[in-house]
Amino acid sequence: MSKSVIREKHDGHISGGKADIRLWLRLLGCSTVIEKRLRRKLAERSSTLPRFDVMAALERHPEGLTMSALSRQLFVSNGNITHLVHWLAKEGLVALKQCSRDGRSTITQLTPKGAAAFEVLSREHHQWVEAMFAGLGVEDRNALFALLGKLRASVEESGEENVRAV
Amino acid sequence: MSKSVIREKHDGHISGGKADIRLWLRLLGCSTVIEKRLRRKLAERSSTLPRFDVMAALERHPEGLTMSALSRQLFVSNGNITHLVHWLAKEGLVALKQCSRDGRSTITQLTPKGAAAFEVLSREHHQWVEAMFAGLGVEDRNALFALLGKLRASVEESGEENVRAV
């Protein structure tokens, strides 16, 4: 998975590491195990997470999206989107058409078949996630949500130095 | 990154989704942004996260590890380890030797060069992580750590149904 970095030891401590590393590894571990489970479930239905993501984005934009818009929405590279969309198009799940006002752009939309397929997958996806979080009470979920918000802010702030002098 | 699934909308809510999905996406987002930053930093030093992981595992096992042991430690497939270790060996960062008691096994160890390289990378790695978590106070970190522990337990429990009748 290319994710692990270092492993927690059995006593929950890191060899030579500190608390931050331990926290990061736990965060990574949670995210990874959930993601793997979702991938596996989707694979059982002959789909993948990236394809699901693309379909989810298109489902929320019935008017269609350009390749670049998809790329921005999903935070993946342009070439990546090309690949995914072409695959989905070959399967008949999305339709491509030239943009009339801009000859460079391709508009991507879910086909009825694609929308139906996503409808089913999406419902299941939600159930899978729900099941994995079921062990947390409402208060825990709210607290976790808030803390992750703080963390996100912290990470973003720590990266600002790169943009400072621009 | 193949991770996103669905996107949070600007108001922080999910189209047609529920709180669990929102929480999952925020967790995924945090994990992904941190991981991307680490990957980028390592790339600037001509390394990668998977290679760093392998070296970290070997650093904690000076006696050496077999390929399979590495595979288990890092939770990645066997073929994957083959690839990574051979690359590291070609760079002179790890050394391979046949296991005397088992002709099938290959023992993998850091070379002095590899240990020195890891020493440097590891120190930097720790600083990067520290910086990203710097915005969280000690209490927040402890709370987050505990909540993620609960989440992990929840995820594991929710997967037990597969093993129940075995």
Next chain:
DNA sequence: TGATTTTGCTTTAAGCATAAACTTTTGCGA
């Protein structure tokens, strides 16, 4: 208008990851 830059997308090369098939070696049981 004409030249330059930007934008949208594709292609290519490299790396990471898995599953499945395969080889070799080991170990175990009849």
Next chain:
DNA sequence: TCGCAAAAGTTTATGCTTAAAGCAAAATCA
């Protein structure tokens, strides 16, 4: 001891991902 199953690694096929190079269309601007 023979035969066969299990284990260690490798290889192959497939897919995701990025960065970088490239092409064509559009926009900018002198």
